[in-house]
Amino acid sequence: MAAGLLTVIVGIVTQWFFSQRQYQDRITRLSDIQENLRQATFAMARELKTGRQVIWPRVNPDQSPRTDSVLVFKNFRGAIVAFFHRPAERKIRRVVIPNGPGMPVEDTAPLGDGIASLTFTTMGPDNKLVSLHLSTEGVHHLDAVRLVNE
Amino acid sequence: MPSASSTNNPPPSGPRRPRGVAMFFVLGIVAVMVPLLLLFSMIGSSQAKQAMHFHDRITTEAIAWSALEAGIARLQASGGADLVSGSLSEVDYQFSLNPTGTGMASQALFNVFARSQKGPFTYIYLTVCEQIPRSPLAPADPNPVITHDFWGTVQNYDITQAFDCVAIANARGADYLEWERTVTYEQDRTDAEYRAALLGKASGLPPEVAANWSAIVDELARQKAVLTP
Numbered sequence: 512m513a514a515g516l517l518t519v520i521v522g523i524v525t526q527w528f529f530s531q532r533q534y535q536d537r538i539t540r541l542s543d544i545q546e547n548l549r550q551a552t553f554a555m556a557r558e559l560k561t562g563r564q565v566i567w568p569r570v571n572p573d574q575s576p577r578t579d580s581v582l583v584f585k586n587f588r589g590a591i592v593a594f595f596h597r598p599a600e601r602k603i604r605r606v607v608i609p610n611g612p613g614m615p616v617e618d619t620a621p622l623g624d625g626i627a628s629l630t631f632t633t634m635g636p637d638n639k640l641v642s643l644h645l646s647t648e649g650v651h652h653l654d655a656v657r658l659v660n661e
Numbered sequence: 662m663p664s665a666s667s668t669n670n671p672p673p674s675g676p677r678r679p680r681g682v683a684m685f686f687v688l689g690i691v692a693v694m695v696p697l698l699l700l701f702s703m704i705g706s707s708q709a710k711q712a713m714h715f716h717d718r719i720t721t722e723a724i725a726w727s728a729l730e731a732g733i734a735r736l737q738a739s740g741g742a743d744l745v746s747g748s749l750s751e752v753d754y755q756f757s758l759n760p761t762g763t764g765m766a767s768q769a770l771f772n773v774f775a776r777s778q779k780g781p782f783t784y785i786y787l788t789v790c791e792q793i794p795r796s797p798l799a800p801a802d803p804n805p806v807i808t809h810d811f812w813g814t815v816q817n818y819d820i821t822q823a824f825d826c827v828a829i830a831n832a833r834g835a836d837y838l839e840w841e842r843t844v845t846y847e848q849d850r851t852d853a854e855y856r857a858a859l860l861g862k863a864s865g866l867p868p869e870v871a872a873n874w875s876a877i878v879d880e881l882a883r884q885k886a887v888l889t890p
Binding site: 561 | 681682684685688689692693696699700703709711712715718719722808809810811812813836839840841842843844846847859862864865866867869870872873876877880881884
Protein backbone atom coordinates (compact mmCIF):
# COMPACT_ATOMS: atom_id res chain seq x y z
CA MET A 512 0.00 0.00 0.00
CA ALA A 513 2.86 2.32 0.92
CA ALA A 514 4.53 1.58 -2.41
CA GLY A 515 1.30 2.36 -4.23
CA LEU A 516 0.86 5.68 -2.44
CA LEU A 517 4.49 6.53 -3.06
CA THR A 518 4.07 5.81 -6.76
CA VAL A 519 1.03 8.08 -6.95
CA ILE A 520 2.85 10.89 -5.12
CA VAL A 521 5.98 10.52 -7.22
CA GLY A 522 3.82 10.55 -10.34
CA ILE A 523 2.02 13.73 -9.31
CA VAL A 524 5.23 15.45 -8.28
CA THR A 525 6.99 14.41 -11.49
CA GLN A 526 4.16 15.71 -13.62
CA TRP A 527 4.10 18.95 -11.65
CA PHE A 528 7.85 19.25 -11.96
CA PHE A 529 7.88 18.78 -15.72
CA SER A 530 5.00 21.20 -16.25
CA GLN A 531 6.82 23.76 -14.09
CA ARG A 532 10.01 23.15 -16.01
CA GLN A 533 8.28 23.73 -19.33
CA TYR A 534 6.72 26.91 -17.97
CA GLN A 535 10.06 28.04 -16.58
CA ASP A 536 11.77 27.31 -19.90
CA ARG A 537 9.21 29.42 -21.72
CA ILE A 538 9.56 32.32 -19.30
CA THR A 539 13.35 32.08 -19.38
CA ARG A 540 13.34 32.00 -23.18
CA LEU A 541 11.18 35.13 -23.42
CA SER A 542 13.26 36.84 -20.78
CA ASP A 543 16.47 35.96 -22.63
CA ILE A 544 15.08 37.39 -25.86
CA GLN A 545 14.04 40.59 -24.11
CA GLU A 546 17.45 40.93 -22.47
CA ASN A 547 19.14 40.25 -25.77
CA LEU A 548 17.13 42.98 -27.49
CA ARG A 549 17.84 45.41 -24.66
CA GLN A 550 21.53 44.57 -24.70
CA ALA A 551 21.76 45.21 -28.44
CA THR A 552 19.91 48.51 -28.03
CA PHE A 553 22.21 49.48 -25.18
CA ALA A 554 25.32 48.71 -27.26
CA MET A 555 24.08 50.96 -30.08
CA ALA A 556 22.70 53.73 -27.89
CA ARG A 557 25.95 54.27 -26.00
CA GLU A 558 27.82 55.46 -29.08
CA LEU A 559 24.84 56.97 -30.82
CA LYS A 560 23.85 59.18 -27.88
CA THR A 561 27.10 61.16 -27.94
CA GLY A 562 27.21 61.20 -31.74
CA ARG A 563 27.13 64.36 -33.82
CA GLN A 564 25.11 63.87 -37.01
CA VAL A 565 22.85 61.21 -38.45
CA ILE A 566 23.78 60.79 -42.08
CA TRP A 567 21.42 57.99 -43.09
CA PRO A 568 18.45 57.69 -43.16
CA ARG A 569 17.30 61.28 -43.53
CA VAL A 570 13.83 62.51 -42.79
CA ASN A 571 11.73 62.95 -45.91
CA PRO A 572 11.49 66.38 -47.58
CA ASP A 573 8.09 66.88 -45.93
CA GLN A 574 9.78 66.22 -42.52
CA SER A 575 8.03 62.87 -42.13
CA PRO A 576 10.02 60.06 -40.46
CA ARG A 577 12.02 57.69 -42.57
CA THR A 578 12.98 54.09 -41.82
CA ASP A 579 15.88 51.93 -42.92
CA SER A 580 17.78 48.85 -41.73
CA VAL A 581 21.07 50.78 -41.97
CA LEU A 582 22.04 53.70 -39.74
CA VAL A 583 25.03 55.87 -40.64
CA PHE A 584 26.18 58.62 -38.29
CA LYS A 585 29.23 60.59 -37.20
CA ASN A 586 30.33 59.68 -33.69
CA PHE A 587 31.92 61.97 -31.08
CA ARG A 588 35.34 61.58 -32.73
CA GLY A 589 33.98 62.47 -36.16
CA ALA A 590 34.36 58.96 -37.58
CA ILE A 591 31.61 57.66 -39.85
CA VAL A 592 29.95 54.68 -38.18
CA ALA A 593 27.32 52.38 -39.66
CA PHE A 594 25.06 50.02 -37.73
CA PHE A 595 23.22 47.53 -39.89
CA HIS A 596 21.27 44.31 -39.64
CA ARG A 597 22.37 41.16 -41.42
CA PRO A 598 19.20 39.02 -41.63
CA ALA A 599 20.91 35.82 -42.77
CA GLU A 600 23.10 35.82 -39.65
CA ARG A 601 20.46 37.45 -37.42
CA LYS A 602 23.19 39.81 -36.22
CA ILE A 603 23.66 43.55 -35.83
CA ARG A 604 27.04 44.62 -37.14
CA ARG A 605 29.08 47.82 -36.79
CA VAL A 606 31.49 49.17 -39.36
CA VAL A 607 33.75 52.20 -38.93
CA ILE A 608 34.47 54.19 -42.08
CA PRO A 609 37.43 56.51 -41.44
CA ASN A 610 36.60 60.14 -42.12
CA GLY A 611 40.06 60.49 -43.62
CA PRO A 612 42.57 58.09 -45.10
CA GLY A 613 41.92 54.38 -44.60
CA MET A 614 39.43 51.72 -45.53
CA PRO A 615 36.31 50.64 -43.63
CA VAL A 616 36.79 48.18 -40.77
CA GLU A 617 33.95 45.94 -39.63
CA ASP A 618 33.96 44.92 -35.97
CA THR A 619 34.65 41.24 -35.45
CA ALA A 620 32.14 40.96 -32.61
CA PRO A 621 28.51 41.78 -33.45
CA LEU A 622 26.61 44.43 -31.51
CA GLY A 623 23.71 42.01 -31.21
CA ASP A 624 23.13 38.35 -31.96
CA GLY A 625 19.93 36.41 -32.53
CA ILE A 626 17.99 39.47 -33.72
CA ALA A 627 15.38 38.74 -36.40
CA SER A 628 14.72 42.32 -37.49
CA LEU A 629 15.99 45.82 -36.84
CA THR A 630 14.87 49.16 -38.19
CA PHE A 631 16.08 52.68 -37.58
CA THR A 632 13.62 55.54 -37.95
CA THR A 633 14.86 59.11 -37.99
CA MET A 634 12.55 61.93 -37.11
CA GLY A 635 12.52 65.56 -36.12
CA PRO A 636 13.49 68.61 -38.16
CA ASP A 637 17.16 68.23 -37.23
CA ASN A 638 17.22 64.49 -38.02
CA LYS A 639 18.72 63.78 -34.61
CA LEU A 640 16.09 61.57 -33.05
CA VAL A 641 16.49 57.91 -33.91
CA SER A 642 13.90 55.30 -33.03
CA LEU A 643 15.18 51.73 -32.79
CA HIS A 644 12.83 48.81 -33.30
CA LEU A 645 14.12 45.28 -32.74
CA SER A 646 12.17 42.05 -32.78
CA THR A 647 12.75 38.33 -32.38
CA GLU A 648 10.21 35.52 -32.21
CA GLY A 649 7.30 37.85 -31.64
CA VAL A 650 9.05 39.84 -28.91
CA HIS A 651 9.42 43.52 -29.79
CA HIS A 652 11.64 46.18 -28.29
CA LEU A 653 11.30 49.86 -29.08
CA ASP A 654 13.64 52.59 -27.91
CA ALA A 655 14.68 56.05 -29.02
CA VAL A 656 17.99 57.88 -28.83
CA ARG A 657 18.64 61.55 -29.36
CA LEU A 658 22.07 62.69 -30.49
CA VAL A 659 23.19 65.35 -28.05
CA ASN A 660 26.29 66.74 -29.72
CA GLU A 661 26.67 69.08 -32.66
CA MET B 662 13.80 -28.97 24.11
CA PRO B 663 14.47 -26.01 21.90
CA SER B 664 16.95 -26.41 19.09
CA ALA B 665 20.16 -24.38 18.93
CA SER B 666 19.00 -22.41 15.91
CA SER B 667 15.77 -21.29 17.55
CA THR B 668 17.74 -20.30 20.65
CA ASN B 669 20.05 -18.02 18.58
CA ASN B 670 17.20 -16.14 16.80
CA PRO B 671 17.05 -12.52 18.02
CA PRO B 672 13.86 -11.44 19.65
CA PRO B 673 11.39 -9.57 17.42
CA SER B 674 12.44 -5.90 17.28
CA GLY B 675 8.93 -4.52 17.27
CA PRO B 676 6.19 -4.15 14.72
CA ARG B 677 7.42 -3.79 11.08
CA ARG B 678 4.62 -1.32 10.17
CA PRO B 679 6.27 1.87 11.66
CA ARG B 680 9.48 1.16 9.75
CA GLY B 681 7.55 0.95 6.47
CA VAL B 682 5.73 4.21 7.18
CA ALA B 683 9.02 5.93 8.03
CA MET B 684 10.56 4.73 4.78
CA PHE B 685 7.48 5.91 2.92
CA PHE B 686 7.82 9.40 4.38
CA VAL B 687 11.54 9.58 3.74
CA LEU B 688 11.15 8.53 0.13
CA GLY B 689 8.20 10.88 -0.28
CA ILE B 690 10.18 13.82 1.06
CA VAL B 691 13.09 12.97 -1.22
CA ALA B 692 10.71 12.71 -4.18
CA VAL B 693 9.37 16.19 -3.44
CA MET B 694 12.60 17.92 -2.44
CA VAL B 695 14.82 16.81 -5.31
CA PRO B 696 12.64 18.34 -8.06
CA LEU B 697 12.19 21.46 -5.95
CA LEU B 698 15.93 21.86 -5.53
CA LEU B 699 16.40 21.36 -9.27
CA LEU B 700 13.74 23.97 -9.98
CA PHE B 701 15.32 26.50 -7.63
CA SER B 702 18.73 25.87 -9.12
CA MET B 703 17.27 26.57 -12.57
CA ILE B 704 15.76 29.84 -11.38
CA GLY B 705 19.12 30.88 -10.00
CA SER B 706 20.91 29.80 -13.14
CA SER B 707 23.66 31.75 -14.80
CA GLN B 708 21.20 33.09 -17.36
CA ALA B 709 19.20 34.81 -14.66
CA LYS B 710 22.42 36.16 -13.15
CA GLN B 711 23.50 37.52 -16.52
CA ALA B 712 20.16 39.25 -16.93
CA MET B 713 20.55 40.92 -13.53
CA HIS B 714 24.14 41.82 -14.38
CA PHE B 715 23.00 43.63 -17.50
CA HIS B 716 20.04 45.21 -15.72
CA ASP B 717 22.47 46.75 -13.22
CA ARG B 718 24.57 48.16 -16.05
CA ILE B 719 21.62 49.85 -17.71
CA THR B 720 20.32 51.19 -14.41
CA THR B 721 23.71 52.60 -13.51
CA GLU B 722 24.11 54.31 -16.86
CA ALA B 723 20.60 55.76 -16.78
CA ILE B 724 21.16 57.18 -13.30
CA ALA B 725 24.48 58.74 -14.34
CA TRP B 726 22.70 60.46 -17.21
CA SER B 727 19.93 61.62 -14.86
CA ALA B 728 22.58 63.03 -12.52
CA LEU B 729 24.06 64.98 -15.43
CA GLU B 730 20.65 66.46 -16.22
CA ALA B 731 20.22 67.29 -12.52
CA GLY B 732 23.52 69.18 -12.68
CA ILE B 733 22.36 71.16 -15.71
CA ALA B 734 19.06 71.92 -13.94
CA ARG B 735 21.07 73.20 -10.95
CA LEU B 736 22.80 75.70 -13.26
CA GLN B 737 19.45 76.81 -14.66
CA ALA B 738 18.42 77.53 -11.09
CA SER B 739 21.41 79.88 -10.58
CA GLY B 740 23.61 77.22 -9.02
CA GLY B 741 27.36 77.68 -8.96
CA ALA B 742 30.28 75.46 -8.04
CA ASP B 743 28.83 72.47 -6.24
CA LEU B 744 29.22 68.79 -5.48
CA VAL B 745 26.08 66.75 -4.87
CA SER B 746 25.90 63.13 -3.78
CA GLY B 747 22.83 60.98 -3.47
CA SER B 748 21.32 57.66 -4.32
CA LEU B 749 18.48 56.60 -6.53
CA SER B 750 17.07 53.07 -6.59
CA GLU B 751 19.94 52.05 -4.29
CA VAL B 752 22.47 53.29 -6.85
CA ASP B 753 24.91 55.98 -5.72
CA TYR B 754 25.37 59.03 -7.90
CA GLN B 755 27.26 62.30 -7.79
CA PHE B 756 27.37 65.39 -9.92
CA SER B 757 29.95 68.12 -9.78
CA LEU B 758 29.73 71.65 -11.19
CA ASN B 759 33.26 72.85 -11.86
CA PRO B 760 33.63 76.48 -12.99
CA THR B 761 36.18 76.92 -15.76
CA GLY B 762 35.95 80.66 -16.37
CA THR B 763 33.87 83.32 -18.05
CA GLY B 764 32.93 83.44 -21.71
CA MET B 765 33.10 86.33 -24.14
CA ALA B 766 29.45 87.21 -23.48
CA SER B 767 30.05 87.23 -19.71
CA GLN B 768 28.46 83.82 -19.40
CA ALA B 769 29.82 81.49 -16.71
CA LEU B 770 31.47 78.35 -18.07
CA PHE B 771 31.28 75.03 -16.27
CA ASN B 772 32.43 71.48 -16.71
CA VAL B 773 29.59 69.35 -15.38
CA PHE B 774 30.60 65.85 -14.29
CA ALA B 775 28.14 63.12 -13.35
CA ARG B 776 29.00 59.71 -11.98
CA SER B 777 27.03 56.67 -11.00
CA GLN B 778 28.27 53.40 -9.57
CA LYS B 779 26.74 50.07 -8.66
CA GLY B 780 28.97 47.11 -7.95
CA PRO B 781 31.65 46.88 -10.63
CA PHE B 782 29.88 49.30 -12.99
CA THR B 783 30.85 52.93 -13.20
CA TYR B 784 29.53 55.48 -15.67
CA ILE B 785 30.79 59.03 -15.92
CA TYR B 786 29.52 61.80 -18.17
CA LEU B 787 31.01 65.18 -18.83
CA THR B 788 29.50 68.12 -20.62
CA VAL B 789 30.39 71.77 -21.04
CA CYS B 790 27.75 74.25 -19.91
CA GLU B 791 27.47 77.97 -20.53
CA GLN B 792 25.31 79.62 -17.90
CA ILE B 793 23.85 82.88 -19.16
CA PRO B 794 22.46 85.24 -16.52
CA ARG B 795 18.69 85.57 -16.65
CA SER B 796 17.17 88.81 -17.81
CA PRO B 797 16.51 91.29 -14.98
CA LEU B 798 13.12 91.85 -16.61
CA ALA B 799 12.16 88.22 -15.94
CA PRO B 800 13.68 87.33 -12.57
CA ALA B 801 11.51 84.22 -12.22
CA ASP B 802 12.82 82.65 -15.42
CA PRO B 803 15.59 80.06 -15.26
CA ASN B 804 19.07 80.95 -16.44
CA PRO B 805 19.49 79.92 -20.05
CA VAL B 806 22.09 77.14 -20.16
CA ILE B 807 23.78 76.05 -23.37
CA THR B 808 25.21 72.54 -23.24
CA HIS B 809 27.64 71.00 -25.66
CA ASP B 810 30.23 68.25 -26.06
CA PHE B 811 28.60 65.49 -24.09
CA TRP B 812 31.12 62.70 -23.46
CA GLY B 813 31.07 59.51 -21.46
CA THR B 814 33.44 56.91 -20.07
CA VAL B 815 33.25 53.69 -18.10
CA GLN B 816 36.66 54.27 -16.52
CA ASN B 817 36.52 54.54 -12.75
CA TYR B 818 37.43 58.13 -11.86
CA ASP B 819 36.65 59.98 -8.65
CA ILE B 820 34.90 63.18 -9.68
CA THR B 821 35.31 64.65 -6.21
CA GLN B 822 39.05 64.91 -6.87
CA ALA B 823 40.37 67.76 -9.02
CA PHE B 824 43.14 65.52 -10.36
CA ASP B 825 40.64 62.97 -11.68
CA CYS B 826 38.46 65.70 -13.17
CA VAL B 827 41.45 66.95 -15.13
CA ALA B 828 42.18 63.38 -16.27
CA ILE B 829 38.58 63.02 -17.49
CA ALA B 830 38.78 66.34 -19.33
CA ASN B 831 42.05 65.24 -20.92
CA ALA B 832 40.59 61.92 -22.06
CA ARG B 833 37.66 63.80 -23.56
CA GLY B 834 40.17 66.19 -25.11
CA ALA B 835 41.92 63.34 -26.94
CA ASP B 836 38.62 62.42 -28.61
CA TYR B 837 37.94 66.08 -29.23
CA LEU B 838 41.29 66.47 -31.04
CA GLU B 839 40.46 63.46 -33.20
CA TRP B 840 37.18 65.13 -34.10
CA GLU B 841 39.03 68.34 -35.00
CA ARG B 842 41.33 66.29 -37.22
CA THR B 843 38.34 64.97 -39.19
CA VAL B 844 36.89 68.47 -39.47
CA THR B 845 40.22 69.75 -40.80
CA TYR B 846 40.34 66.84 -43.25
CA GLU B 847 36.92 67.82 -44.57
CA GLN B 848 37.78 71.52 -44.74
CA ASP B 849 41.01 70.88 -46.64
CA ARG B 850 39.21 69.07 -49.47
CA THR B 851 36.93 70.33 -52.15
CA ASP B 852 33.52 68.73 -52.50
CA ALA B 853 34.74 66.69 -55.46
CA GLU B 854 37.87 65.49 -53.63
CA TYR B 855 35.92 64.58 -50.52
CA ARG B 856 33.27 62.78 -52.52
CA ALA B 857 35.90 60.88 -54.54
CA ALA B 858 37.74 59.82 -51.37
CA LEU B 859 34.53 58.48 -49.84
CA LEU B 860 33.41 56.73 -53.04
CA GLY B 861 36.82 55.04 -53.09
CA LYS B 862 35.95 53.28 -49.84
CA ALA B 863 32.94 51.52 -51.37
CA SER B 864 34.91 48.38 -52.16
CA GLY B 865 35.64 47.84 -48.46
CA LEU B 866 32.06 48.26 -47.30
CA PRO B 867 29.71 45.46 -46.33
CA PRO B 868 27.00 44.96 -48.99
CA GLU B 869 24.26 46.25 -46.68
CA VAL B 870 25.94 49.67 -46.49
CA ALA B 871 27.37 49.63 -50.02
CA ALA B 872 23.84 49.36 -51.47
CA ASN B 873 23.07 52.97 -50.48
CA TRP B 874 26.62 54.30 -50.35
CA SER B 875 26.20 56.74 -53.24
CA ALA B 876 23.25 58.43 -51.51
CA ILE B 877 25.12 58.36 -48.19
CA VAL B 878 28.13 60.04 -49.81
CA ASP B 879 25.82 62.72 -51.22
CA GLU B 880 24.65 63.46 -47.69
CA LEU B 881 28.18 63.36 -46.25
CA ALA B 882 29.33 65.80 -48.92
CA ARG B 883 26.35 68.06 -48.18
CA GLN B 884 27.30 68.12 -44.49
CA LYS B 885 31.01 68.47 -45.13
CA ALA B 886 32.70 71.04 -42.92
CA VAL B 887 33.78 74.14 -44.80
CA LEU B 888 36.05 76.96 -43.78
CA THR B 889 34.00 80.02 -43.01
CA PRO B 890 35.57 83.25 -44.29
